[in-house]
Structures are given as structure tokens and as C-alpha cells.
Amino acid sequence: MTTALASRVAPGQVEENVEKPPGRWVRPAVFGLLAATALLYFWNLTASGYGNSFYAAAVQAGTQDWKAWLFGSLDSGNILTVDKPPAALWVTTAFARLFGFSSFTVLAPQALMGVASVGLLYLTVKRTSGPVAALFAGAALAVTPVAALMFKFNNPDALLTLLLIAGAYCTIRAIEKASPRWLAFAGAAIGFGFLTKMMQAFLVLPAFGLAYLIAAPTSLGRRSLHLFGALVAVVVSAGWFIALVDLWPADSRPYIGGSTDNSLLELALGYNGLGRIFGRGGGVMVGGPSGGTGGGNVGFGGESGLTRMFGASFGGEVSWLLPAALIGLVAGLWFTRRAAGTDKTRAALLVWGGWMLVTSLVFSYMSGIVHPYYAVALAPSIAAVVAISGTSLWRGRAHLAPRVFLSLMIAASAVWAYILLDRNADWLPALRWIVAGLGLVTATVVLVGLPPMRKLVAVIATAAVLTVGLGTTAFAVETAARAHSGSIPLSGPVTGGERGMGGGPGMEEGSSAEMGTLLAATTTKWAAATASSQSAANLELASGKSVIGIGGWSGRDPAPTLAEFQRCVAKGEITYYVEGGRGGGPGGGSTEIGDWVAANFAATTVGEQTVYNLL
Structure with a gap:
């Protein structure tokens, strides 16, 4: 699009050339962006305690x-x-082993991943669209509310997002010179993304593959061969650990939580794969047309369908720039329709736009377990599409067609920001009117056209950026200022993490000051056992000791079985059984174990909990 439009710039029109050497301002601007991102993500970091206690206990x-x-x-x-x-x-x-286990060492790696994601997105967009677009893309990612949430929280999504951006970077490098080596690196990044959050990492593969197949400067046969090599890289980088788990004797390794047959591959295909999409294989129906169990539940995605990304669940998390991105993608592909097959701008739009469309559609129609924070993996693509298309249209503003699309992007951003802000009408009530007014005025001025006056151009450009970014930035700052805990954190000024499930760093579900002190004094292999992993995690964090979470997260994992539990008790390896938590679902043994303990050991009360001494 840059090539298609820049050649038509009118005489006297201010023109920005993506190919010219970067000015002296670029490096300070990049350092400023990264410093501001670090400030946002590290600010008030430990207020969230251990964040998601489930993963924090695994780190411990x-x-x-x-x-x-x-x-x-x-x-x-x-x-x-x-x-x-x-x-x-x-x-x-690794971070906790180096610097000691604490709230900071549990959460800081995700904040560092956030800064790295912004920096790597900048480098990726810069290769195709120049430093201005790259800075816009990095800033847009940094102030996406779900990014400000998840890069300050200890779920796997932060690493997944960084690896997906790394895959996009390697794909863009591969397209430039038809490099099988860089394409294999992209495959390796996605493979490790699989080892982070399984099949969600594969949602970007269609976009990466299509972009390379269309834009790489070599023959179709070689492009196909290179893509096959990248697929091998995906399989190898993901498959080595699956093979390790399968080859390791099952009786000398832990049971694979969430699986039905103690297999990591089954977990990937079932509970964390097709079960999430179709609501089978361990996934819980939460969103289908009938509403499932979560049709109105913000934490579980709400109703499935084409508008889910704009609804109450996902809208405030990630959709601030989505209308502009959709308009920009259409414009970009239209204006580059006659460009050479190797056109860099179109290749970039295929990478980022394909990522955005496939991920959005899958998230929109998932019938199994889905949470709003998943959308952090969508944020880089939206930011990149808006930045690439917006700056390219701005360069062609001497012509009516680019101005029409650009004004539509600005107006859509303003109107949608107004709607999102209006959903929290009591929070900064004037902001939505400021954004809407500024956006509509700016869109009108852009549509009418600008005289070739550099200062006026700068003012309108600044107004356009403020229109696009003011609402999402305010939401992101509010999100970063709040503490978040539990398993389903949410961004925004009202909800914060307060609607999450589970607890934070202190005396959480399944733990108390008295219980923590009691378990901390134990010397057995396991201080205690309790029903479900979430309760066990809270007890572990309160005591610093190992606790068995019978039945896993859902209470349905057959680990440990009653016979295994009885053997551990007979060996004197478990000191206490703590009653409470959830569990005992089909296939789980927590109810059976609890009944056996109650029938054979005396109960006592610690704090408000029933405890059995098994020694």
C-alpha cells in the first residue's frame, strides 16, 4: 500500500517515506516506548500478591x-x-530459583515478557512499514487493557503472546529473502508456543503459511518445500516434550493434570484442544447459542457468535481498535491488489490480518471453556494492522479514497470507544464525550483534506492518535493500577480482578493463618492432602510446604487413587487431610478418599476448617 499510494502524492504534499533512513528521533522514541511500557507493567506489580495461586504454587x-x-x-x-x-x-x-520465590519473582517474568513483546512487535513492523508505524504498533499493544492485565499476571498467556510475535518476526524475515532457515525459526517459536498453551498457538499458522506462500520471492515449489520444513520444525519443537512424557515411566512422574489417560497428547487434543472449541473432551459448555452455563457470564466469554469480541466479556479487553483494524485491513488489501506478489505491505497485512481474523473467529465461536484474557494473543495483530494500514493511508492522504478509509478508521474508533466507555458510565464520565467529539472532528477534517501546512498536519495527526488511543490507554492504566487475583482476571475500572475465581496472596480459599502455621511445622513428604488443586495451591502458598490436590483442578483426575493414597498414608508420607475444596467428579477419587479418611481418623478443627491427622 505504501508503494501504491506514495507514488501518487500531490506536489507540495508532506510525504513520509518508509524507505528513508530513520531520523535521530527514532532511537530515543523507542527507548521511551520501552521505558513507559516497563513503568506501566512493573507499576504496583506485587499488589496482586501471587496472582493466580494455582500457577504460583507450581512455581514454588x-x-x-x-x-x-x-x-x-x-x-x-x-x-x-x-x-x-x-x-x-x-x-x-528459573527466575524464582535465581532470585528466590516471592510475589515479585512470580510476576516479574510476565512483565518482562510484556516489554519484550512490545519491543519485538516494533522490530517486526519496522521491517515492512518503517519506524512510525512500528512505534504506533508497539504503543497500541502496550496500552491494550488485556495486555496491561496479562503482562502483570502469571498465566501462560504472556509467554504465548511473546512467542507468537517471535513467530511473526521470523516469518517476515523469511518472506524477505525466501529463507527456509527463518521460516524454520518461526515454526520452532510456534512449537514452543504449543508447549505453553497447546493448540491456541496454532491459530496463527494459516496466516503465516499463506503470507509466505504468496509473498516469498522464489518458485512455488520451493515455497511449498520451505513450508513443509517449517511444519517439521513445529512438530520437533513441540513433540520432543510430548515424547519425553510418554517415554518416561508413568509411575515415576506426575499424572498429567486435565488428561483422561495420563497423556500430554490427549490433553492437547481433548480438554485443552477440541474440548475448548466444541465443548467436548472435558471442556464445559459455556457459550453456545443456547447460552450453556455462561451465556451471560462475563468471565466465561458470554454468548458465542460473530459479535462476541465486541460484547461485555471481550469488548473492553481487546476490541478498542478492532473496528479500525477491520477497516484498515480491507483498505490495505484493496490498495495493494495490483502490487507485485512480493509487496512488503501486503505480506505484512496477510501475516497480521490473517492472525487477527482466524483468532477472532475461533474465539467468537468456541463452545467450550473460554475466558476474556485469552484475547491478549489477539492484541498484537490488531495493533499491527491498525498501525500499518493507518500510516500507509496517511501517506496517501492527498487522494480521496485513502482519506475516506482513514476517516472511517478514526470515526469508528471514536464511536466504539464511546460505546465501551459508556458501559462504565460512572467512571471518568467526561472521557467518552471527549473521545467522541475529538474523533468526529478529526475524521471530518481528514475526509475534507488538509492543506500542505506542516504544523496543521502535525496537529491533525496528533488528534487522530489521541482519538484512537485515549480510551484504551485510560482503561489500561486503570487496569495496571488494580490488584488482580484468581483464575479469571478481568481488566477495566469496575471489575478489575474482583470477579476472578480463587484468591490472591494472603489467606485464601482453603487456607488460614492457623492452617499455614500448622502445615509449615510438618516434616513429611506432603504436609497435607485436600480436594482439588486450587485448594492445595492456596495451602502450599500459605505454608511453603507440598500439598496433594486430590483430583486436580476439576476434581476429576484419577490422581491419587484411593489405593495410592492409602499407601502414602501407610508410609507416613502425609501428615494431614484438610477437608474442603471441590472435587469428586467422574473419574476423580477425592470423595472416595475423603470418606475413607473420615471413617478411619479423628477430626479436629483448625481455624474454621476440619482437619484429620493421618500420622
Whole structure:
């Protein structure tokens, strides 16, 4: 699009050339962007305590036992793992091992990943569209509310997002010179994305593959061969750990949490794969046309359908720039329709636009478990599409057609920001009117056309940026200022993390000051056992000891079985059984174990909880 439009710039019109050497301002601007991003993501970081206690407890276990670190075990005694592959835990646990286990070392790696994501997005967009577009893309990602949420929180999504951007960077490098090596690097990044959050990482593959197939400057046969090599890289970088888990004797490693047959591959295809999309294989129906169990539940995505990304669940998280991105993508592909097959701008739009469309559609129509924070993996693509298309249209503003599309992008951003802000009408009530008024005036001026006056051009450009970014920035800053905890954190001024499930760093569900003190004094392999991993995680964080979460996250994992639990008790390896938590679903043994404990041991009360001494 840059090539298609820049050649038509009118005499006297201010023109920005993406090919010219960057000015002296670029490097300070980039450092300023990264510094501001770091300030936003590290600001008030430890207010969230341990964030998601489920993953924080797994990090603690990894600092206490090497096998727990390798497999992502919830407890250092290695009964069972968390219900995700362990790549994100590898990184966080390494940080905690180096600097000690604390709230900061649990959350800081994600903040660093956020800064790295912004920087890498800048580098990727700069290769095709220049430093101005790259700075806009990086800034747009940094102030997306769901990014300000998840880069300050210890879910796997932060690492997944960084790896997806790395895959896009490598794909763009591969397209430039038809490089099979860079394309293989992209495949490796996606493979490790699979080891972070399984099949969600694969949503970008159609876009990457299509862009390379269309734009790489070599023959179709070579392009196809290179794509096959990249596919091999995906399989190898993801498959080595799957093979390791399958080859490792099952009786000397933890049970794979969330799976039905103690298999990481089954977990990927079932509970964390097709079950999430279709609501089967362990996934819970939460959103289909009938509403499922979460048709109106913001934490579970709300109703599925084409408008889900704009609804109450996902809208405030990620959709601020989505209308502009959709308009910009259409404009970009239209204006580059006659460009050479190797056109850089079109290739970039295929990479980022394909990522945006495929991910949005899958998230929109998922019938299984889906949470709003998943959208952080969508944020880089939206930011890149808006930046690339917006700056390219701005360069062609001497002509009516680019001005029409650009004014539509600005007006759509203003109107949609007004709607999103109006959903929280009591929070900064004047802001929505400021954004709407500024946006509509700016869109009108852009549509009418600007005289070739550099100062006036700068004023209108600034107004356009403010229109696009003011609402999402305010939401992101408010999100960053709040503490978040539980398993379903939410961004925004009203909800924050308060609608999340689970607890934060202090005396959480399944734990109390008295209970923490009691378990901290134990010397057995496991201080206690309780129903479900979430309750066990809270007890582990309160005591610093290993606790068995019977039945895993859902309470349905057959780990440990009653016979296994009885053997551990007979060996004197478990001190207490703590009643409470959820569990006992089909296939789980927590109810059976609880009944056996109640029938054979005396109960006492610690705090407000019933406890059995098993020694």
C-alpha cells in the first residue's frame, strides 16, 4: 500500500517515506516506548500478591524439586501436574530459583515478557512499514487493557503472546529473502508456543503459511518445500516434550493434570484442544447459542457468535481498535491488489490480518471453556494492522479514497470507544464525550483534506492518535493500577480482578493463618492432602510446604487413587487431610478418599476448617 499510494502524492504534499533512513528521533522514541511500557507493567506489580495461586504454587514446587520443574507439577512430591504444558512455568521457576520465590519473582517474568513483546512487535513492523508505524504498533499493544492485565499476571498467556510475535518476526524475515532457515525459526517459536498453551498457538499458522506462500520471492515449489520444513520444525519443537512424557515411566512422574489417560497428547487434543472449541473432551459448555452455563457470564466469554469480541466479556479487553483494524485491513488489501506478489505491505497485512481474523473467529465461536484474557494473543495483530494500514493511508492522504478509509478508521474508533466507555458510565464520565467529539472532528477534517501546512498536519495527526488511543490507554492504566487475583482476571475500572475465581496472596480459599502455621511445622513428604488443586495451591502458598490436590483442578483426575493414597498414608508420607475444596467428579477419587479418611481418623478443627491427622 505504501508503494501504491506514495507514488501518487500531490506536489507540495508532506510525504513520509518508509524507505528513508530513520531520523535521530527514532532511537530515543523507542527507548521511551520501552521505558513507559516497563513503568506501566512493573507499576504496583506485587499488589496482586501471587496472582493466580494455582500457577504460583507450581512455581514454588519447581523451586523445591527438579522433576516438579520439568513436568510442571503442582506439588514437589509430584502427584500431578497443572492442566497446561510447563513452558511458562520453566521460565518463571528459573527466575524464582535465581532470585528466590516471592510475589515479585512470580510476576516479574510476565512483565518482562510484556516489554519484550512490545519491543519485538516494533522490530517486526519496522521491517515492512518503517519506524512510525512500528512505534504506533508497539504503543497500541502496550496500552491494550488485556495486555496491561496479562503482562502483570502469571498465566501462560504472556509467554504465548511473546512467542507468537517471535513467530511473526521470523516469518517476515523469511518472506524477505525466501529463507527456509527463518521460516524454520518461526515454526520452532510456534512449537514452543504449543508447549505453553497447546493448540491456541496454532491459530496463527494459516496466516503465516499463506503470507509466505504468496509473498516469498522464489518458485512455488520451493515455497511449498520451505513450508513443509517449517511444519517439521513445529512438530520437533513441540513433540520432543510430548515424547519425553510418554517415554518416561508413568509411575515415576506426575499424572498429567486435565488428561483422561495420563497423556500430554490427549490433553492437547481433548480438554485443552477440541474440548475448548466444541465443548467436548472435558471442556464445559459455556457459550453456545443456547447460552450453556455462561451465556451471560462475563468471565466465561458470554454468548458465542460473530459479535462476541465486541460484547461485555471481550469488548473492553481487546476490541478498542478492532473496528479500525477491520477497516484498515480491507483498505490495505484493496490498495495493494495490483502490487507485485512480493509487496512488503501486503505480506505484512496477510501475516497480521490473517492472525487477527482466524483468532477472532475461533474465539467468537468456541463452545467450550473460554475466558476474556485469552484475547491478549489477539492484541498484537490488531495493533499491527491498525498501525500499518493507518500510516500507509496517511501517506496517501492527498487522494480521496485513502482519506475516506482513514476517516472511517478514526470515526469508528471514536464511536466504539464511546460505546465501551459508556458501559462504565460512572467512571471518568467526561472521557467518552471527549473521545467522541475529538474523533468526529478529526475524521471530518481528514475526509475534507488538509492543506500542505506542516504544523496543521502535525496537529491533525496528533488528534487522530489521541482519538484512537485515549480510551484504551485510560482503561489500561486503570487496569495496571488494580490488584488482580484468581483464575479469571478481568481488566477495566469496575471489575478489575474482583470477579476472578480463587484468591490472591494472603489467606485464601482453603487456607488460614492457623492452617499455614500448622502445615509449615510438618516434616513429611506432603504436609497435607485436600480436594482439588486450587485448594492445595492456596495451602502450599500459605505454608511453603507440598500439598496433594486430590483430583486436580476439576476434581476429576484419577490422581491419587484411593489405593495410592492409602499407601502414602501407610508410609507416613502425609501428615494431614484438610477437608474442603471441590472435587469428586467422574473419574476423580477425592470423595472416595475423603470418606475413607473420615471413617478411619479423628477430626479436629483448625481455624474454621476440619482437619484429620493421618500420622
